[in-house]
Amino acid sequence: MKEKTTAIVLAAGQGKRMHSKIQKQFLEIQGHPVLYYSLKCFQESPLIHDIIIVTGEDMISYCKREIVERYQLTKVSAVIAGGKERYDSVYKGLLACEECKYVFIHDGARPFITEEILERGMFGVQETGACVVGMPSKDTVKVADEADFVSETPDRKRVWTVQTPQIFSYDLIKKAHESIRKKDMTAITDDAMVVEQESGVQVRLVEGSYQNIKITTPEDLDVAEVFLKKIEKM
Numbered sequence: 689m690k691e692k693t694t695a696i697v698l699a700a701g702q703g704k705r706m707h708s709k710i711q712k713q714f715l716e717i718q719g720h721p722v723l724y725y726s727l728k729c730f731q732e733s734p735l736i737h738d739i740i741i742v743t744g745e746d747m748i749s750y751c752k753r754e755i756v757e758r759y760q761l762t763k764v765s766a767v768i769a770g771g772k773e774r775y776d777s778v779y780k781g782l783l784a785c786e787e788c789k790y791v792f793i794h795d796g797a798r799p800f801i802t803e804e805i806l807e808r809g810m811f812g813v814q815e816t817g818a819c820v821v822g823m824p825s826k827d828t829v830k831v832a833d834e835a836d837f838v839s840e841t842p843d844r845k846r847v848w849t850v851q852t853p854q855i856f857s858y859d860l861i862k863k864a865h866e867s868i869r870k871k872d873m874t875a876i877t878d879d880a881m882v883v884e885q886e887s888g889v890q891v892r893l894v895e896g897s898y899q900n901i902k903i904t905t906p907e908d909l910d911v912a913e914v915f916l917k918k919i920e921k922m
């Protein structure tokens with residue numbers, strides 16, 4: 689089915705900045721693992737046909753049992769092993785996709801996506817085949833030189849901090865990842881930059897939300913608890 693849309697959900701990171709024995713995507717907030725919340729959104733979205741979970745080799749059976757079976761995530765078509773870096777895990781996810789038109793690449797460490805965000809992403813990707821969700825920066829951003837002196841202050845109106853999901857035409861993102869893998873790869877921190885560097889395709893920015901945080905350091909868990917309590921009351 690060529691019109692299919694697949695979500696690749698990344699959960700193979702070590703979470704070093706969290707300093708926890710349990711990897712952050714498996715820590716519980718309000719009684720459920722962080723990873724569950726974004727999977728639930730993809731499971732319930734009419735835009736998404738199937739879901740691939742990318743996790744550590746040693747966590748595959750845990751994910752199948754404690755996430756996919758426990759929450760009856762019927763759209764999950766595969767749970768596969770990721771790689772050393774985030775971009776390796778993305779590439780493995782892309783290789784595991786069955787024929788599809790679009791892919792939503794998402795950090796399993798971002799629990800607060802919504803159907804509205806997915807809709808904006810799906811709308812945005814139609815234009816050029818590449819779309820990222822993000823938000824305009826609330827802070828003024830400085831670009832530093834190598835000695836930590838300010839080298840530039842970009843116009844804040846033009847500065848966005850980007851989130852996931854990042855949504856692409858499958859053929860475009862697969863080709864871009866294949867192309868960058870032939871080079872010396874350093875500091876590839878998102879998928880949009882792979883498209884920026886390896887194709888002439890423009891990447892559309894659409895609004896995510898200020899709530900769509902990535903669980904990265906311990907204080908993010910406190911913030912996540914607050915957001916969840918607020919969501920539960922709605």
Ligand SMILES: Nc1ccn([C@@H]2O[C@H](COP(=O)(O)OP(=O)(O)OP(=O)(O)O)[C@@H](O)[C@H]2O)c(=O)n1
Pocket residue numbers: 698699700701702703704705706713742770771772773774775776777794795796797798902903904
């Ligand atoms: N080799 C990797 C590295 C990261 N990720 C995933 O990519 C997302 C975003 O990465 P990040 O927040 O940097 O996670 P970690 O790499 O786990 O964190 P840290 O850098 O603190 O170790 C997370 O959902 C993480 O599980 C992945 O699937 N495979």
Ligand SMILES: C[C@](O)(CO)[C@H](O)COP(=O)(O)O
Pocket residue numbers: 774795850851852877878879902
């Ligand atoms: C893809 C991403 O979530 C966009 O903000 C982010 O770049 C992941 O980066 P990290 O270095 O893995 O935290």
